[in-house]
Amino acid sequence: MRGLLPLALGVLLTAVLILLFTEGSRPARVAPANASGAPSGSTGGASGAGVYSLPTGGRDPLAPPDSRPAMVPTLLPTAGAAFTAAAPGQRPYVPVVMYHYVRTVDAGVDPLGYNLSVTPEQFSAQLNWLHAAGYETVRMTTLAACLRGEGACPARAVALTFDDGYLDAYTTVMPILQQYGFTATFYIVNSFVGQPEYMNWDEIRALQQAGMEIGAHSLTHLDLTSLDLDMLRTEVAQSGALIAAELGVPVVSFCYPAGRFNDTVVAVTGEAGYTSATTTIPDGPQDNPLTLPRLRISGSVDVEGLRWMVQAYLP
Numbered sequence: 001m002r003g004l005l006p007l008a009l010g011v012l013l014t015a016v017l018i019l020l021f022t023e024g025s026r027p028a029r030v031a032p033a034n035a036s037g038a039p040s041g042s043t044g045g046a047s048g049a050g051v052y053s054l055p056t057g058g059r060d061p062l063a064p065p066d067s068r069p070a071m072v073p074t075l076l077p078t079a080g081a082a083f084t085a086a087a088p089g090q091r092p093y094v095p096v097v098m099y100h101y102v103r104t105v106d107a108g109v110d111p112l113g114y115n116l117s118v119t120p121e122q123f124s125a126q127l128n129w130l131h132a133a134g135y136e137t138v139r140m141t142t143l144a145a146c147l148r149g150e151g152a153c154p155a156r157a158v159a160l161t162f163d164d165g166y167l168d169a170y171t172t173v174m175p176i177l178q179q180y181g182f183t184a185t186f187y188i189v190n191s192f193v194g195q196p197e198y199m200n201w202d203e204i205r206a207l208q209q210a211g212m213e214i215g216a217h218s219l220t221h222l223d224l225t226s227l228d229l230d231m232l233r234t235e236v237a238q239s240g241a242l243i244a245a246e247l248g249v250p251v252v253s254f255c256y257p258a259g260r261f262n263d264t265v266v267a268v269t270g271e272a273g274y275t276s277a278t279t280t281i282p283d284g285p286q287d288n289p290l291t292l293p294r295l296r297i298s299g300s301v302d303v304e305g306l307r308w309m310v311q312a313y314l315p
């Protein structure tokens with residue numbers, strides 16, 4: 001009998017160790033965004049999505065040489081790409097949120113800069129709320145595919161966008177996004193790249209390799225409605241083509257500088273192969289992927305402000 005005691009203790013110890021090991025081998029997720037077993041690549045078959053028409057038109061003879069990689073719906077890196085799909089046939093609204101800077105600005109010293117900025121603390125708090133409230137994030141390419149009825153639509157997601165390519169996108173925004181497993185779309189102005197306070201190509205590439213989408217925001221950030229047709233086409237098409245050449249991935253998402261667009265600008269954007277374009281229209285339907293409204297997050301918008309805006313569309 002006495003010989004059985006060590007054996008029994010051994011068995012008990014082994015059992016405890018197995019339990020501990022099993023527990024410990026589960027991913028320890030402090031901020032488990034997108035970890036809910038989201039069915040990546042599942043087919044939602046959003047059938048009721050064809051409520052808009054893309055501008056049509058063949059290959060533009062004035063368009064620049066086709067240096068851009070083929071416009072196939074190539075999936076971007078999969079990190080953070082998964083989202084919980086809506087039921088087949090359903091297309092819930094996906095609020096598109098617009099940020100510029102994430103930095104601390106004294107409103108008294110620089111009111112315009114303050115208006116375009118949220119503090120890192122404010123930004124963290126906003127993402128924390130989105131995450132806690134069960135929202136996921138999608139890149140604009142994903143949203144556009146959903147609007148076209150291709151691929152699954154997210155059940156409960158927002159698209160975060162950042163305009164102009166400021167350096168804090170790399171230094172501040174990306175690390176905070178990654179804490180929550182979130183993705184975003186960053187719109188780059190070619191002529192700003194590498195300027196003081198703006199990202200250079202290495203930093204933009206790092207964003208893209210971290211699973212973020214890089215979109216185009218024109219060559220020089222001019223008011224596109226003020227340009228003649230040739231210049232308009234160059235500003236729109238070359239912007240994406242040059243970014244695509246730098247990054248080696250298709251660039252299919254566009255953002256109108258200062259939110260300025262008209263019918264011609266929209267048509268040229270569609271001809272250039274972009275699948276979505278964002279405006280600064282504060283609210284409205286998502287029935288045209290080339291004039292998507294966005295919720296502007298200015299310096300005075302706190303967590304409650306974001307919550308109010310997002311939940312107006314997606315409670």
Ligand SMILES: [Zn+2]
Nearest residue numbers: 163164257258
């Ligand atoms: Zn801009």
